Amino acid sequence: MPKIKTKSGAKKRFKVTGTGKVLYQQSGKRHGMIKRTTKQIRDHRGMAVLFKSDGDKIKKYYLPNG
Numbered sequence: 694m695p696k697i698k699t700k701s702g703a704k705k706r707f708k709v710t711g712t713g714k715v716l717y718q719q720s721g722k723r724h725g726m727i728k729r730t731t732k733q734i735r736d737h738r739g740m741a742v743l744f745k746s747d748g749d750k751i752k753k754y755y756l757p758n759g
Contacts, residue, residue, distance in 0.1 A: 703755035708740070715748035715756075716740040
């Protein structure tokens with residue numbers, strides 16, 4: 694059987710930590726900041742951790758080597 698390739702779109706969007714959790718960049722920070730409250734802008738800063746079930750799917754299907 695051939696090896697499973699990592700999806701190139703997923704490797705740009707997700708990062709697997711040393712303990713196996715999957716991090717993702719939060720949405721809503723590209724444009725339209727004037728509409729959003731300061732609290733929304735602050736809360737969407739940085740990376741966030743996916744739920745375990747979603748993270749397991751990402752690692753199995755999109756990041757098999759990650």
